[in-house]
Amino acid sequence: GDGDPGGTSAILAGEAGADIANIGVDEAFAFIVDFDANFATTPNVVAGVSFPRSLPTGYRVREVFLPDLGLVAAFLDGYYGNEIGATAGSGVFASPSPSQPHLEFTIVGFSQLPGFDTLDPNDPDQTVGLAFRAGSGADAGIGDEIIEMFPSAQDFFDDDGDDIPNEFDPDSDNDGISDVTERDLEDVDTNNDCFLSPDEILASGLDTDMDGDIDINDGYISADTDNDGNPDFLDTDADGDTILDIHEADTVNFDDNDDLTITPDEFGDVGCPTNDELPDTDGDDTPDYRDLDTDGDGIPDEDEAGDDDPQTPPVDTDDDDLPDYRDPDSDGDGLPDDEEIDIGTDPLDPDTDDDGLLDGVDQDPLFPGDGLDPDIGVPNSGANVQVQGSGFAGCTLNKGLQSGNHTAVIMLVLMALGVFMMRRKQTVLRAVFFFSILVLMPAQSYALNAEQFKPTFDNLGLFNLYDARTLQKRAWSAGASLSFAQNPVELGLISTGQRLDSLVDYHVGMTLTGAYGINDWITVGLVVPFFPNLKIEPVGTSVGTSSAAFGDIGLAGKFRLWDYTMQSNENIQMAVAVIPYVNFPTGSTSKFTGDKSLTGGVRGAYELNIGVNKVVGNLGLRLRQKETLFNLAIGQELLYGVGFQRPIWQPWDLHVLTEMNGSTTFNGFGSRANRSPLEWLLGARKGFLESRLQATLGAGFGITNGYGSPDYRVFAMVNYQGAPIKKRVRGGSTSTTEKRVTYKSYVRLEGGQIVILEPIHFETARWKILPESQPVVKAVANLMRGQPWIRHVVVEGHTDHRGSDQYNLNLSANRANEVRLALIKHGVEKSRVSSRGMGEQQPIKTNKTVEGMAKNRRVEFHIVEVQKINEKEEVTEKTEKVTKSKRKR
DSSP states (O other): OOOGGGGGGGGHHHTTOOOOOOOSSSEEEEEEEESSTTTTSOOSSEEEESSOOOSSSSSSSOOOOOOOSOHHHHHTOOOOOOBOOOOTTTTTTSSOOTEEEEEEEEOOOOOGGGGGGGOTOOOOOOOOOOEEEEEEEOSOOOOOOEEEOOBBGGGGGTOOOOSSGGGGGTTOOSSSHHHHTTTTTTTTTTTTOOOOOOHHHHHOOOOOOOSSSSSSTTTTTOOOOTSSSGGGGOOTTTTOOOSOOOHHTTTGGGTTTOSSSOOOOHHHOOOOOTTTOOOOTSOOOOOOOOSSSSTSSSOOOOHSSSSSOSSSOOOOTTTTSSSSGGSSSSTTTSSOOOHHHHHHHHOTOOOOOOOOSSSSSSSSTTOOOOSSSSSSOOOTTTEEEEOOOOSSSSOOOOOOOOOOOHHHHHHHHHHHHHHHHHHHGHHHHHHHHHHHHHTTSSOOOOOOOOOOOOEEEEEESSSSSSOOOOOTTTEEEEEEEEEEEEEEEEEEETTTTOEEEEEEEEEEEEEEEEEEEEEEEEEEEEEEEEEEEEOOOTTSSOOEEEEEEEEOEEEEEEEEEEEOOOSSSSTTTEEEEEEEEESSOOOOOOSSSOOOEEEEEEEEEEEEEETEEEEEEEEEEEEEOOOEEEEEESSSSSEEEEEEEEEEGGGGGGEEEEEEEEEEEEETTTTTTGGGOEEEEEEEEEEEETOOOEEEOOOOOOEETTTTTOOOEEEEEEEEEOOOOOOOOOOOOOOOOOOOOTTTTTTTEEEEEEEEEEEOOOOOTOOOGGGGHHHHHHHHHHHHHHHTTTTEEEHHHHHHEEOOOHHHHHHHHHHHHHHHHHHHHHOOOOOGGGEEEEEESSSSSHHHHHHHHHHHSSSEEEEEEOOOOTTTTTOSSOOOEEEOOOOOO
């Protein structure tokens, strides 16, 4: 004060300030504000006086550091800074009595102080330094006192603009809910006055750093329900549901001036209710202002609020003075909102089907008429129920093409392409066959083939996905698979996909496959599916029956179009193939295992090998006439899939495989999830008999609820790849000049060579023989051991032109020597076999094509020394006997 109790200013008196009588000796008092909370540097504001001097009006900024030497000494040296003018008002700093010029001042708004704009209100670690210093030069009864505090910077802001700093504001966001409540500190406010007094804070034990506040420095973080970075006590919509807290806390009733804010005067009428005392409509112990579904009806408050503008009052559809977000029956039709969501009716429309009956009393509120299936148990109709699968969720793609029935034309083009890519002398026969297939295609029909597990016909890919490999010329393969699928076809609500009833409870499927290599880049095959056990519950019945059915038998071909090996890294190889196919309508449409008409299409297969890792991608078309079952309409489809294979234990020939494959129809391209089945499969594959026999086990589930996607699927597969079938040599006599001996379909004697009928493969850029080629090497060894007249064989290695001459020479020599060592290991005497590398010197095909380079990478076996054999001598092996021809040796 000014030392004159009789001259106390109105400002000081209004703030209940005490005016201390002037002692009459050197005195000093200062109020220091430092916004970086570091008194070791220059404070931002110093307001105060020392010694009886005349003071100018206005407000002073101290720009010089006050050394901690006591106030008297400190103020002797320029205790004033520059005057900042009247921006803060004379009430901030005034001396009403020049004759008794001691200071009285009141800080009425910290935002007026210089440096305030450097504070960050969103930084919970930022604090402000406040210091009060008082003393007397003569120390006449008043000792030097220094009080320092470091409250949170946030306390100095006035977020709601009511001219009350947050530190002193019981309701910082003016929503009628006290900060104490929104900070979950009701237990600290023991007298329930909406303020935390120093004594209450001290007694709580939460103020660990003893700064007079409970904040992040004490390990306390204020609640932020909607995680928007704005704590609830500063957020007018704490849960972010577009409904203001003032509505959800019912404090809008105290908003006398209808400005959707509670002023300090209005706040006094509200009182200080705790979270337990605030409205909790659904009784879930979460007050409405923090509850995203206030009435617990399954519809978020944001959807029931009406207008997204928070300033607009929440909507009340049925005008019952209970807003929708608090009304479990928003439209007042007698049917609770959560039940309406389950059955697909509109919770905001009391008569969803517009038949004059409220949804709550309408036996079929979705559609005028009878229900679709007697055992569904909820109101439904064909207009709102769909046929679907039972995968996890639906996916929505962009709406696209609408296509008609051009299956016959496209199939004709594809099959004709396959015909003319084969040998010309067979063209007429194959053309007649394929044209016959096309003639069999019937007119428009309606059915549903829901089987999505379709193993590859050549057994060279993953499960359903093809790679780009083809069988060798005249090689063959055969396979069988067994699968079990749970709930692949069902009835569900269009609005939510909720399952209402199963149409196919389960099915057990068995598929037989076979394939044959026309030449090294064309393979043809057959697929025969059969379902030995299905439990079907036809639409309109409530009892399921078990039965068996065939699927659609299919014919297919695979054409390997492109191979590529990177010259810089032989570990990276790529290939592409196309697979045209046609399926005959041999399945049962009533049991969802076949189409009523001929179907077909083409699929492209891309294969990428990086070392031992294989990645496969498929993209194709399924050409079919439109099939419709209730709200499921299936037409021509896009097929897609991606998969991966990797060996996990090479000594056991054990591999892990995974794939994701699906389809979507072109009529309403991906617009409904039930038209876009998608499955994920995972399994392991074990090779036997040097990988010719393979067994696979796996499982998977439906990702979308597309038709045919099951809850889960388990399956087993087995396949065998046979060696090339040898072509019969017509005619011949004992006078021929060529000796031929074939050993178990892998090798034969021809002239002065042991001709291998399959190439020997090595690891890329290495000379280790791959397991798939071990049978060939073993066959050469067995032949030599069974033909003692072969005295010496030279194993000769060759490469293509890639790489330097010396590199290729060394590589070919190492590979030839590796084969020599393998022959010795299989029982051939060391003296009978030697090796040499020829590098790239003797190509047999052009190196300008991938096929030519593959032919040039080879191993040859040259017979360089033989025992003389008499004319017509019998040469015998364990499994066959061949008559020798006359030959000069």
